[in-house]
Amino acid sequence: MKKYTASNHFVSVLLNQVAAKGLDTDSLLRETGIPEELLHSPQARIAVEKLARVVQKTWEALQDEYLGFTLTPCKIGTLYLMGKLALHEPNLEKALRIATRFYRTIEDNYQIELVKEGDEARLIFTFNNPELDPHHLFSEFLMIVWHRFFSWLVGKYILLGHSTFKYPPPPHVDEYKFLFPGDQSFSEPVNSLSFHKKYLQLPVIQTESALKEYFHRTPIDMLMKLENDDSYSTRIRLMIESRMEEGFPDFTVVASEFNMAPQTLRRKLAQEGTPYQTIKDTIRRDFAIFHLTQRNLPINEIAIKVGFTEPGAFIRAFKGWTGVTPGDYRRID
Numbered sequence: 001m002k003k004y005t006a007s008n009h010f011v012s013v014l015l016n017q018v019a020a021k022g023l024d025t026d027s028l029l030r031e032t033g034i035p036e037e038l039l040h041s042p043q044a045r046i047a048v049e050k051l052a053r054v055v056q057k058t059w060e061a062l063q064d065e066y067l068g069f070t071l072t073p074c075k076i077g078t079l080y081l082m083g084k085l086a087l088h089e090p091n092l093e094k095a096l097r098i099a100t101r102f103y104r105t106i107e108d109n110y111q112i113e114l115v116k117e118g119d120e121a122r123l124i125f126t127f128n129n130p131e132l133d134p135h136h137l138f139s140e141f142l143m144i145v146w147h148r149f150f151s152w153l154v155g156k157y158i159l160l161g162h163s164t165f166k167y168p169p170p171p172h173v174d175e176y177k178f179l180f181p182g183d184q185s186f187s188e189p190v191n192s193l194s195f196h197k198k199y200l201q202l203p204v205i206q207t208e209s210a211l212k213e214y215f216h217r218t219p220i221d222m223l224m225k226l227e228n229d230d231s232y233s234t235r236i237r238l239m240i241e242s243r244m245e246e247g248f249p250d251f252t253v254v255a256s257e258f259n260m261a262p263q264t265l266r267r268k269l270a271q272e273g274t275p276y277q278t279i280k281d282t283i284r285r286d287f288a289i290f291h292l293t294q295r296n297l298p299i300n301e302i303a304i305k306v307g308f309t310e311p312g313a314f315i316r317a318f319k320g321w322t323g324v325t326p327g328d329y330r331r332i333d
Contacts, residue, residue, distance in 0.1 A: 005045040005286045006223070009172045012039050013137045014058045017068040021061070028057050044322055044329065045289055052220040055141075069138035070109035071129055078106070080215045083149065086204070087211055092154050093200035096123070099150075112146065120161065121200055125191040136170055139191055144179055144223070147193055152214060154202040158195050159231055159272075164188035178282070181231060182273050232258070232265065233274035240283055248283075248307045251276050280307075285321040288314075292330045299326045 011034060015025045029036055032053045038044045059065060064073035082102050086095035093114070100112045111126045125143055133139055143163075151158045163180040168187050176184055180193070206214070236254055243249070254276070255262040269275055284306040291302045303314035318326050 004048045005289050006048050006051045007172045007175050008039055008044045008046055009135075009175075010051055010137060011046060011054050013135045014054050014067065015039070018058055018061050021068060023061050028054070028061065031057060044324060045285070047290070047293070048223050049220060052223055055219050055223075066109065067138060067141070069133045071132070072107065072109060074107065074109070079145070079149075079218075080211075083153075083211050083215065084208070086150075086153060087206060087208065089204055091200065091204060092150060092202045093121075095153060095204055096150060096200075099146075110142070116197055116200075119197055120194050121197040122192050122194045125193075127191070130166070136165075136167055139165070139167075140179060143191065143193055145219070147180075148223075153204050153206055154199070155205045156199070156202060157230060157234075158199050160193055160195055162192075162194040164190060164192045164194075166191055177273055177278065181233060182271075184273070231272050232268045233272050233279055236269075236276070237279050237283060240279070244283075244287065244305070248280055281317075281321065284308075284317070288318055288326065289322075289329070292326055295330065299330075302326065 015028065018028060019025050026036075032050055034046060034050055034054070038046065055067075058067055059076060062068050062073070063076060065076055065078055066074045082099050085102055086099045089095040089098055096114045100114055104111060109128055111128075113124045113126075115122050115124060123143075123146060125139065125146075127133065127139060130139070147158060147160065160180060160182040162183045162185070163176075164185045166188060173186075235258075239254070239257060240248060249257075251265075252262050255265040258265060266276070269279075288302055288306050291297050291305065292299075297305070299314075300311050303311045306314070308314035308317070315325055318324075318329070322329060
């Protein structure tokens with residue numbers, strides 16, 4: 001499991017959903033290993049696998065795949081049935097069309113429509129009661145699930161070109177560059193994900209046994225990026241993570257690894273919406289949090305491991321990333 005982290009914003013919203021139904025949130029926190037103190041720091045972060053466990057526990061507590069954000073609940077297993085239908089279609093376009101038809105047939109909480117415009121394919125998400133989702137978590141989660149699941153179905157990460165959202169930029173907007181890589185626009189007429197129409201002709205390659213295993217791990221695979229994500233931002237991140245002991249390479253070295261000029265690689269990263277400095281900071285932040293929670297290294301050594309020659313610079317950077325110092329973070333985790 002990669003050492004990826006997520007904002008504790010998502011956990012706080014899910015706990016509010018559980019509490020609103022009169023259920024016990026303390027036991028949920030104990031079962032997922034998340035200290036309550038961490039939730040009081042708005043910029044704190046948790047491991048993605050812990051967030052996945054919170055989602056699983058919320059599903060179980062509410063018996064609702066929609067996590068309590070809709071007028072009527074969705075029975076556990078509905079998403080799996082959609083997957084079984086889509087699995088037997090020959091390509092992505094037909095799989096998406098049968099999946100959207102499935103949800104139009106069974107419920108009225110939202111609609112998803114696939115449209116083609118020139119070289120672009122677009123999934124448009126319409127939520128009938130957005131007032132039930134004031135923090136936009138259900139909107140985010142549903143859009144992520146559809147993007148990640150259908151990428152898995154065809155065995156290739158679908159590179160997003162543009163994502164639009166009906167609401168203004170939320171306080172946790174920094175998460176969006178990783179949830180929805182590519183260009184993003186807010187306060188738009190619709191929620192949508194756009195990608196090149198060439199992906200629609202990709203064949204469905206997964207099997208029923210693979211589908212069962214995928215849903216056995218749900219939602220961790222939906223919250224993590226696929227390993228076959230061929231975006232440059234992810235390929236660079238994986239390259240650096242595999243060589244962390246050697247330190248962070250200069251950008252010219254990174255560009256040479258991809259056999260291209262630095263300005264060419266910068267342009268490609270700009271198109272994906274993820275500059276190199278953001279990639280570096282994300283790796284540093286997530287690796288630092290991992291080592292702080294493992295409690296087997298002093299903070300000075302962690303600073304060196306994540307590329308800082310001076311502990312004070314590391315402490316200032318970490319506080320900028322999370323809102324607390326490394327020492328405070330270790331004490332509350």
